Amino acid sequence: PEVAHRRWLAKLKEVIDAYQPDQIWFDFGLGKIPDDFKRQMAAYYYNQEQAWGRNVIITRKNDYLPEGVGVLDIERGKMEGAAPFLWQTDDSVATNTWCWTSGIHLKSAEELVHELIDIVSKNGVLLLNVCPKADGTFPDDQKALLREIGDWLRVNGPAIYGTRPWKIHGEGPNLYDRGRGLGGTAQGQVAFTSADVRFTTQGQRLYAIALGWPEGPMTLESLRVEKAAPDAAVRLLGSSARVDFRIDDQKRMTLVPPKLDADARPCRHAFAFELSGFTLAVDPFALPGSVTLTADKAVLNGRQIRTEARGGRTNIGFWDRSDEDVHWLARVERAGRHTVRAELTAAGGDSRLTLSAGRESVTFTVPRTGNWDDARWVPVGTLEFDAPGVYHIILKPADPAAWRAVNVWQVQLAPEK
Template sequence: MACAAGIAAAQQSPTAPTAKTLSPQDADLAWQKATAKFAPQRQAILSRVAKHMNDGPFRNDWASLQHYSSPQWYDDAKFGIFIHWGVYSVPAFGSEWYSRNMYQQSMPDFAHHVATYGPQSKFGYKDFIPMFKAEHFDPQAWAKLFKDAGARYVVPVAEHHDGFAMYNSQLSEWTAVKMGPHRDVIGELEKAVRADGMRFGVSSHRAEHDWFFDGGRQFDSDVNDPRYAGLYGPAEAHMAKDDQNLADDWTYVSQAWLDDWLARTAELIDDYHPDLIYFDWWIGHPTFRNTLPKMLAYYYNEGAKRDGVVVNYKLGDFAEGAGTLDIERGQLTGIHPTHWQTDTSISNASWGYIKNDTYKSPKELIHLLVDVVSKNGNLQLNIGPRADGTIPEDAQKVLLAMGGWLKTNGDAIYGSKPWRTFGEGPTEVVGGTFQDTKTKPYTAEDFRFTTKNGALCAIELGWPEGGKAVIHSIKPDDHVRAVSLLANGQRVEWQQQPDGLHLSLPAQPVGDYAYVYRIELAQ
């Protein structure tokens, strides 16, 4: 509790500065001064990266990295769990961006913070850290839930934009080991997840931390206190017309920041050996272009000694093919030639836990999973635990319902491949990022297709009236031999006609959200 006491004592200091407009260079120097004590450890990691980044089939250049392909374990996994959990779970308001928005004077989070906790000069983001106790965090129980949900890999956020490391970093004093829970959250989860036979990854959002607290520079707040620069970072003025259009982003990024980002990422690689690393969008900023290949070569060559690793990136952030494309809260409209991923949250308003959030239905998420898998993709589904380490009961129910469906129908998902077409039917998704709320509900005329072990799986996204269905994509020359319901093995009556495969279905399986027909075709 010494760290909490130190924070409280610093709050009472009469010398804390007020609003301070710093030049980009001065803001960066203030951060460098606050983290100078970690320079030897940082340099040791950077030297190790420089020495070993080319030890393997990859080199630290984009041409070499474009020979990457996702490993078989990942292509077969199809379904993973994402976890946004951190200090931002304490206020439980707005979203996981509360750490930024509480300093943005035009945001509801700002007004809420002042009304609830007082002015940011007296109670800043750092003051939530002692309240983040994680007293009910049970990594073994979490792992069991994720396995029962049917997940094959688990990816907690190791560090969000807020700069608070959820792991035992030797490059910062602002970590979950030294403050708050006083536990290595990432290390404990790694052991529990792997003990249950799942793959383990980490997510790093540190790149954005360079500017995340810039709003606190504009008024009297604790962001301006140099004693907290190790947490708040440079807090550079974020100069972007559109956060997603990095070509218009003029935010200052120093070489010192890039070096620190590389060292912290390599630290995660060396200490936790993740099977997957997920990066948020800002690593696509042009200043990262020369640093990224070093990290990728180092990580891919380390993974080549095992059975391969994955790096998820947003469109345009990497040279095409140098990693695994992630479409945030969105989908693709057709089969992608290489494996890809979508990530979305089980809740509707936020990635992190907030009070009174609502949750997507199991049916909606199973249909999303089926559509994505039919197009050669994976679904990484996010949950947001409460600050005390409990997972909301509504989220648990959704996960277990998905797991129930996968237990009986998973043979159409895990280890499957796309067919010659992803599907048929009247319902089309809107392609691109942040489009997941624009998709209309599927109907019984909507089918998605996968293949496995020589069989075709046709997944109907609704039960047809009268128990009669037609799959138009199956032509007369496809030579069907047998059809059965995958969930219970029941035989399905069928006829091939010029307009497709006609099915006369048995009784509707109880409690299913999508219906899988295993179709044997003549070789």
């Protein structure tokens, strides 16, 4: 084995000396190399930086190199949220292969643009594999795909190149991608929508990138505007059309994009709004450590209560009986007091609910709403958690004798500072 390891090291040194690569990418086989040989390889490569006058990168799978020595690579996968360190996704333009085959199935430019934006917002970079034929040529459909991605970057490069992640990576219905990549992390084969927004930042500018064209006003629910300078402005990258904005009494910002036909828009697939001159904070319920209990994740106790779809969203409805209730299992990451709110409707009149977790409970009033589609955020109160862990959370009528039906979209808990 030692002979093989020495040959491995010698071949790497030969490649480093002959080709001066910007990056050396290792697959899972790196885990089979003894630490001493990996140390020699890393030292030899990184020591070339001074001679070459530029930085170089080693990528690693899993923990095959110590943290800080190599950049973590997640094959066909992603981090669920923004990471405090740089990481990389390696992915292919094809869903089913890394090279050209007769049954190759290419991703669309929109899928790849969305993937790139999502990765960059989470402090990652994308290493994109293309699939040449055996003779080294690239098929026209792949060249067209790359040109379409390039067209998007030509317009929206300021929101991608040289940017840093913001305090949170985004908002919207597909905030945390589902599925698993080969590295054991979230992989996103997700149909993003215009309601999905990703954030990047550069200097004093924040970029809010909508993963689809917003057909109407776009409220950035997770942002809070603490201050707006006299020259504060919002612009759509690649367009001279005016972008209006308004800030409500809750400090939420709503963007009013110009009404542009598809052929008048600056690009396709995703649209970057540049915010400048604002002092911005994050809504506490959008920060890491907050917990969201959605209708589709609830266990419903009763014969009549059930989930339904309203306005394209799932909610808990038909809750007419006072002997029925709602249950969730939730992982709470931080001990301490949490502020709680719920998104509800009560078209039949004011109603009262009790939310409990362990020994803690809080009772609150749901004010009457105009109709069953008029979902509103209602302050619930606070719950105390003694320790991190999994908790059984129950939502039930507070006074069965005075119960009036309520529809439930979600409940959120945010740790207090």
